[in-house]
Amino acid sequence: MVKNKKRALKVKRVLSGGIPLKKVINGEITTQEVEATPKVLQQFKEFKAEPEEMEWVIEGFLPKGIVGYIAGDPGTRKSLTVLEIIIRGALGDIGKGRIFPNVEIGKRFRSIYVSAEDPQWEVHKRVRSIVERIHPEYGLTFNQIFERLKDAYYYDLQGEGVSFFELGKGENTPQNAQGFFDFGVTVEKYLPDLVIIDTKSRVSFLRENSNEETAFEISRYEKLAKETDCTFLLIHHMGKAGAGPRGASSFHANCRFGMEFLFFGKDNRRSKKLSDNLQGVRVNHCKSSYSQTIPPFVMRWSGLNYEFITEKVDCFNDVGKLVASKKIKEYLAENAGATQQGIINVMEGKLTQSQVRLAIKSLKEKGVINTPYGARKGLYLNTKNDEAAEE
Numbered sequence: 529m530v531k532n533k534k535r536a537l538k539v540k541r542v543l544s545g546g547i548p549l550k551k552v553i554n555g556e557i558t559t560q561e562v563e564a565t566p567k568v569l570q571q572f573k574e575f576k577a578e579p580e581e582m583e584w585v586i587e588g589f590l591p592k593g594i595v596g597y598i599a600g601d602p603g604t605r606k607s608l609t610v611l612e613i614i615i616r617g618a619l620g621d622i623g624k625g626r627i628f629p630n631v632e633i634g635k636r637f638r639s640i641y642v643s644a645e646d647p648q649w650e651v652h653k654r655v656r657s658i659v660e661r662i663h664p665e666y667g668l669t670f671n672q673i674f675e676r677l678k679d680a681y682y683y684d685l686q687g688e689g690v691s692f693f694e695l696g697k698g699e700n701t702p703q704n705a706q707g708f709f710d711f712g713v714t715v716e717k718y719l720p721d722l723v724i725i726d727t728k729s730r731v732s733f734l735r736e737n738s739n740e741e742t743a744f745e746i747s748r749y750e751k752l753a754k755e756t757d758c759t760f761l762l763i764h765h766m767g768k769a770g771a772g773p774r775g776a777s778s779f780h781a782n783c784r785f786g787m788e789f790l791f792f793g794k795d796n797r798r799s800k801k802l803s804d805n806l807q808g809v810r811v812n813h814c815k816s817s818y819s820q821t822i823p824p825f826v827m828r829w830s831g832l833n834y835e836f837i838t839e840k841v842d843c844f845n846d847v848g849k850l851v852a853s854k855k856i857k858e859y860l861a862e863n864a865g866a867t868q869q870g871i872i873n874v875m876e877g878k879l880t881q882s883q884v885r886l887a888i889k890s891l892k893e894k895g896v897i898n899t900p901y902g903a904r905k906g907l908y909l910n911t912k913n914d915e916a917a918e919e
Contacts, residue, residue, distance in 0.1 A: 596785025599773040604789035614639040637721035638679040644730035702744040728762040736775035746782040786815035
């Protein structure tokens with residue numbers, strides 16, 4: 529055992545991180561050994577002083593130096609949204625630009641957009657369409673906006689087959705590919721505040737369903753984020769069941785920030801494609817380790833323009849049920865004899881039918897609503913239990 533401990537101090541410096549240490553220690557792999565240097569550790573007493581304030585890419589919303597993701601169904605305008613974030617970031621010194629409800633970009637930052645999925649002409653078209661729509665907000669002409677986009681950079685990888693990560697030959701273990709080293713020195717040269725990688729799967733040859741390989745991939749981005757004080761947002765797709773990003777669960781677990789874009793129909797169910805029944809795209813800020821998440825909302829598009837609908841929140845989570853329940857209780861307080869169908873008819877102007885039904889069911893379970901003769905005979909508010917249920 530002592531012999532193994534001594535040998536553990538002599539390990540090969542594996543840049544790829546691919547060779548298991550156990551195999552080196554046990555002598556299963558012959559390697560040129562180098563002396564390892566113990567890391568100098570900090571003591572907790574050094575944390576007595578006030579910590580440095582957190583730096584932000586977008587104040588109160590997106591911190592600097594982290595790895596996060598935006599995942600969504602195809603066609604939910606993920607790429608268009610991040611391109612607008614980049615453009616408004618480059619214009620942050622001349623005015624505030626709203627990107628989500630209660631989220632505004634009020635300071636300038638530098639960005640790199642890594643495009644591995646869409647051709648350059650498509651990105652070109654999208655950028656022009658965004659500038660055409662937003663330039664009146666800043667009191668500038670179309671051309672004047674473009675003159676100010678000096679801190680927005682385009683990194684074209686579409687159709688080049690470049691990978692950042694790959695499996696090592698023989699050992700079948702994850703390692704950095706040449707593309708990641710080229711990418712790393714580019715980031716160090718331009719020193720952006722934000723890097724968007726569109727999409728994650730296009731620049732990685734690792735197995736998407738492997739927790740170990742996914743964790744390795746995120747850790748490499750984290751190391752680069754730490755060295756350059758830059759935030760990386762990975763664009764990804766949702767799983768078939770809509771229960772989170774596609775692939776390994778360690779993707780969501782290892783990222784510090786996450787947003788999900790899903791089609792949202794009038795029946796409050798996920799829709800696979802655009803249709804007449806479509807209301808818009810439901811956006812869920814599902815993870816934010818160092819700041820408050822914003823409530824779910826719906827983005828509804830009309831051509832190039834969009835609007836935010838914050839009242840039609842996702843009723844399949846606690847926040848949505850609370851909002852729906854509150855509205856229904858307010859209505860019941862004024863209409864104590866209302867029928868269930870009457871409530872649905874009245875509230876559909878503000879809530880979906882599914883939201884109303886789920887909220888009624890939730891209120892019944894909490895004892896807030898009593899139905900002594902069934903739903904058809906009427907509903908009334910139980911004021912005695914109402915206060916307790918609120919708690």
